[in-house]
Amino acid sequence: MAAKLSVNLNAIAMLRNRRDLPWPSVTGLGRIALEAGASGLTVHPRPDQRHIRFSDLGPIRTLIDGAFPGAEFNMEGFPEEGFLRLVEEHRPEQVTLVPDDPSQATSDHGWDFQKDRALLEKVVGRIKQLGLRVSLFADGDPDREALKIAREVGADRIELYTGPYGGCYDDPAQAASLAETLGQTAEIALDLGLDVNAGHDLTVANLPALVTRIPALAEVSIGHGLTADALVYGMAETVRRFRRACGQDA
Numbered sequence: 001m002a003a004k005l006s007v008n009l010n011a012i013a014m015l016r017n018r019r020d021l022p023w024p025s026v027t028g029l030g031r032i033a034l035e036a037g038a039s040g041l042t043v044h045p046r047p048d049q050r051h052i053r054f055s056d057l058g059p060i061r062t063l064i065d066g067a068f069p070g071a072e073f074n075m076e077g078f079p080e081e082g083f084l085r086l087v088e089e090h091r092p093e094q095v096t097l098v099p100d101d102p103s104q105a106t107s108d109h110g111w112d113f114q115k116d117r118a119l120l121e122k123v124v125g126r127i128k129q130l131g132l133r134v135s136l137f138a139d140g141d142p143d144r145e146a147l148k149i150a151r152e153v154g155a156d157r158i159e160l161y162t163g164p165y166g167g168c169y170d171d172p173a174q175a176a177s178l179a180e181t182l183g184q185t186a187e188i189a190l191d192l193g194l195d196v197n198a199g200h201d202l203t204v205a206n207l208p209a210l211v212t213r214i215p216a217l218a219e220v221s222i223g224h225g226l227t228a229d230a231l232v233y234g235m236a237e238t239v240r241r242f243r244r245a246c247g248q249d250a
């Protein structure tokens with residue numbers, strides 16, 4: 001089974017935000033990605049709106065509902081009140097909760113499930129009442145007790161944080177070792193009844209080894225590396241390349 005590809009639009013939004021102009025168009029590039037075969041669109045609206053603006057969310061929801069009814073909207077963020085209200089308003093098919101501090105440049109760690117258990121219990125319950133799938137950002141450590149908590153608080157999935165894996169693009173031995181650790185973590189999660197997503201610094205080069213090690217990988221969400229390739233190959237061709245790297249169209 002091949003992993004689904006959700007295209008993260010944050011980097012496109014950051015480029016647009018350099019000017020007070022509406023291009024490059026976040027929804028326009030999202031449309032091209034979906035037309036080219038992406039399974040969904042991901043956004044990570046941060047409180048300072050430095051990438052995705054809150055005003056982008058409605059048009060993305062409308063795009064999916066209007067033209068791509070099978071596609072999924074994935075909203076990522078720290079579960080503070082403002083983010084939860086956006087979730088209630090835009091009803092993404094999937095909500096990925098990350099433990100990011102507003103001052104963080106980007107996501108760089110998963111939840112501390114023991115420490116954050118009470119918060120997660122509360123917010124996962126609130127989102128589940130809306131009927132939405134919940135995924136929790138998790139470090140790649142094969143820590144069964146921690147992952148058990150993810151299940152107990154009601155999550156449907158975890159998203160493996162693959163930043164360290166993506167960071168060793170120039171060290172194949174270390175990448176192979178991290179792919180193995182991520183694979184062991186995924187096996188524990190699957191055994192506990194959690195489905196498994198992955199994301200952060202994934203590329204056409206590093207995806208094949210990951211999807212081979214984790215054949216049940218449900219979805220990857222990719223922004224930075226995919227946007228970099230889109231500048232070279234165009235968005236449609238880039239989506240096709242990433243689909244193949246995910247094991248689709250093989």
Ligand SMILES: CC(=O)[C@@H](O)[C@H](O)COP(=O)(O)O
Nearest residue numbers: 010044076098106107199200
């Ligand atoms: C959770 C995760 O890994 C991504 O959402 C990543 O944080 C992208 O967000 P930025 O584009 O804001 O770095």
Ligand SMILES: NCC(=O)COP(=O)(O)O
Nearest residue numbers: 199200201221222223224
């Ligand atoms: N959930 C990870 C994501 O959406 C994209 O991360 P990146 O590819 O921008 O590092």
